[in-house]
Amino acid sequence: MLLAAAAGCHEPVTEVVVVLQSDLRVPTETDGILVSVNPGSVAPTAQLSMLATTQVISELAFPLSIGFTSEGTTPNFSITVQLQHGVTQFAPTIVVSRTITDVRFVDQQTMMLVVPFLRTCACMGTSCPSPGDPSCDNIETPVLKPFDPALAPPSTMMPPFTGL
Amino acid sequence: MPASLIFAAALAAWGPVAPIAETETGPAHEGPVPTAAVPPEPPAVAKTTIDRSAAPSLLAARSPLPPPPRTPTYKRWQFWVIAGGAFAFAVGVTVAVTRPGPQPYSGNVTPYLVSFH
Numbered sequence: 292m293l294l295a296a297a298a299g300c301h302e303p304v305t306e307v308v309v310v311l312q313s314d315l316r317v318p319t320e321t322d323g324i325l326v327s328v329n330p331g332s333v334a335p336t337a338q339l340s341m342l343a344t345t346q347v348i349s350e351l352a353f354p355l356s357i358g359f360t361s362e363g364t365t366p367n368f369s370i371t372v373q374l375q376h377g378v379t380q381f382a383p384t385i386v387v388s389r390t391i392t393d394v395r396f397v398d399q400q401t402m403m404l405v406v407p408f409l410r411t412c413a414c415m416g417t418s419c420p421s422p423g424d425p426s427c428d429n430i431e432t433p434v435l436k437p438f439d440p441a442l443a444p445p446s447t448m449m450p451p452f453t454g455l
Numbered sequence: 456m457p458a459s460l461i462f463a464a465a466l467a468a469w470g471p472v473a474p475i476a477e478t479e480t481g482p483a484h485e486g487p488v489p490t491a492a493v494p495p496e497p498p499a500v501a502k503t504t505i506d507r508s509a510a511p512s513l514l515a516a517r518s519p520l521p522p523p524p525r526t527p528t529y530k531r532w533q534f535w536v537i538a539g540g541a542f543a544f545a546v547g548v549t550v551a552v553t554r555p556g557p558q559p560y561s562g563n564v565t566p567y568l569v570s571f572h
Contacts, residue, residue, distance in 0.1 A: 301556030308560050324564055330571050346565040356562035360570045368571060401560065438560070449561040451570035 313408035318349040323378030330365040332393040402435035
């Protein structure tokens with residue numbers, strides 16, 4: 292009984308893995324990514340985000356992925372992902388941007404959210420596609436699926452960012 | 456009243472002194488009788504002949520047997536069962552407690568893994 296109790300000390304992880312898929316070519320069509328994160332259901336913006344990171348993805352290939360774990364402080368979170376081009380230049384341009392709000396954790400389960408970033412959703416200059424295409428629109432309270440390792444790249448075992 | 460008269464009256468009130476030692480040990484003598492000087496007569500049974508062949512079992516029963524040698528604790532199987540069980544239990548608890556828990560998934564792009572604390 293004590294062994295069972297000791298084994299029960301490790302609770303399953305509560306996590307949502309966001310997988311970013313795209314048919315854009317790297318690095319000719321996109322070479323950078325900007326990820327903004329907010330706890331809660333408020334969409335992160337350039338002026339309001341708890342975490343915003345930019346990375347050159349010239350050496351990477353889709354799918355890309357980010358993990359979000361919860362220690363119980365927030366039941367949900369929101370993210371904005373921008374695929375950019377010309378990040379090594381002075382003024383990178385936005386290729387595709389999508390915002391997903393109210394991503395809800397499932398207690399003690401690892402869930403997955405696959406978000407496509409299609410070429411058809413790419414902005415042309417300063418104009419981006421009008422809302423109405425489900426594959427390009429922002430997503431609110433998405434339906435999560437159980438984590439499928441076949442759809443996500445291998446875990447990098449990177450330490451978590453715990454500033455939120 | 457003279458003291459001798461008082462002493463004589465006390466002796467008369469005490470009664471006659473029983474001459475026990477004198478009657479049993481022979482002629483009277485003065486002073487205490489040493490007990491070692493009068494050896495007690497041996498019991499009558501000591502004078503009889505013991506036939507050991509007649510009842511050997513009875514003789515054996517009368518002589519106390521030496522206690523059996525005590526088995527050391529570490530040579531008892533109960534000791535090793537208890538010790539082995541305790542060792543296995545301790546190993547199991549240690550492994551269960553120190554075993555790392557399930558690791559969260561980390562992505563391949565920054566911020567890789569965000570933990571909401």
